[in-house]
Every structure is written in C-alpha cells, then in structure tokens.
Amino acid sequence: xEFVQNNIVLVMIVVVSGSILLWELLSRSSGxxxxxxxxxxxINYKDALxxxxxxxxxYDAGHIANSKHIPSDKIKDRIKELEKxxxxxxxxxxxxxxxxxAASSILHANGFSHVHNLAGGIDTWKQxxxxxxxx
Numbered sequence: 504x505e506f507v508q509n510n511i512v513l514v515m516i517v518v519v520s521g522s523i524l525l526w527e528l529l530s531r532s533s534g535x536x537x538x539x540x541x542x543x544x545x546i547n548y549k550d551a552l553x554x555x556x557x558x559x560x561x562y563d564a565g566h567i568a569n570s571k572h573i574p575s576d577k578i579k580d581r582i583k584e585l586e587k588x589x590x591x592x593x594x595x596x597x598x599x600x601x602x603x604x605a606a607s608s609i610l611h612a613n614g615f616s617h618v619h620n621l622a623g624g625i626d627t628w629k630q631x632x633x634x635x636x637x638x
Contacts, residue, residue, distance in 0.1 A: 536622040539631045542594050545619065551592035554585070556606045557625065561598055565635040567628065570596065575606045582613050592617040597624040 507514050537545070545551035546567075553570035555562055562572045573581050575597070585593075593615060595606050607618045621627060629635060 535619050537594070537619045538622055539628055539633060542619070542621050542628075543633070545592045545594055549592050551594050551619075552585075552588045553594050553596060554606070555596045555625075557596070557598055561625075563638045565629075565637050566625070567596065568634060568636045578606050578609045582609070585610070585615070589615055590617070592619060595620050596628070597621075599624045599626045 542551075542553075546553060553567045555566050555570045555572045556575040556578065557566075557572075558574055559572075566572065571584075573584065593610065595610075595618060597606075604620070607620055610618045623630075625635075
C-alpha cells in the first residue's frame with residue numbers, strides 16, 4: 504500500500520496503459536485481421552464480400568471494386584441485406600481499420616462466422632497500390 508501511495512503517478516500510468524491495451528485486444532477480437540494479400544485471395548478465389556463501412560463521402564472518394572457500402576452506424580438496421588452472405592467470407596473495410604471492430608461484432612452477433620477485418624483498412628489497400636474505383 505505504501506508503494507502505491509509513493510508512486511501514484513506510475514500506478515496510474517500502468518492502469519491507463521493496461522486499459523488501452525485491453526480495449527485494443529477486445530475491439531479486435533470481433534474479427535480476424537488480415538493483410539491485403541489474404542484479402543485479395545479471399546475476394547478472387549472465395550468470392551468474399553467486401554463490406555465497406557466508411558462514411559458515404561469516404562466511399563465516394565474511392566473504394567474497392569464491387570464492394571457493398573453500409574456505413575458502420577447503419578449495419579444493425581441493414582443486416583438483412585447481408586443475410587445471403589452469411590456463409591461466405593466477408594472482408595470489412597474502414598479508412599484505417601480502426602472502426603471495423605464494431606461492424607464485425609454486429610456481424611458475429613448475427614451469425615456471420617467468416618468475418619475478416621482488413622488490417623489498416625483502405626489506407627493499407629491504397630499503399631499496396633491495389634485498384635480503387637471512384638463514383
């Protein structure tokens with residue numbers, strides 16, 4: 504107890520750091536993270552659905568060909584549109600991969616078992632010089 508009182512700043516840093524790490528771990532557990540190589544293989548050989556959960560303006564600025572666009576805050580309301588893809592791989596795309604966890608969690612909760620998050624999101628896709636289409 505004396506150690507904690509004498510080192511309160513260090514204890515707070517440890518608690519905050521641990522909380523952040525735990526949050527990252529839990530938010531990513533909703534879907535398997537994959538790189539662009541695996542994503543391309545799933546798209547080309549397993550007929551994966553590319554689900555872009557970015558905002559409309561981001562999607563319009565450039566997206567993966569044949570991707571389905573449903574903003575992350577609309578997934579719950581539009582889940583029925585995805586029912587026919589329940590047994591197929593789904594690659595979830597966001598701007599930098601940060602918010603895919605919420606969309607993937609909703610998909611998992613609704614019985615989708617092959618959900619994959621593109622690590623780094625659309626930014627990683629662009630950095631790999633993979634094709635983007637614009638509306």
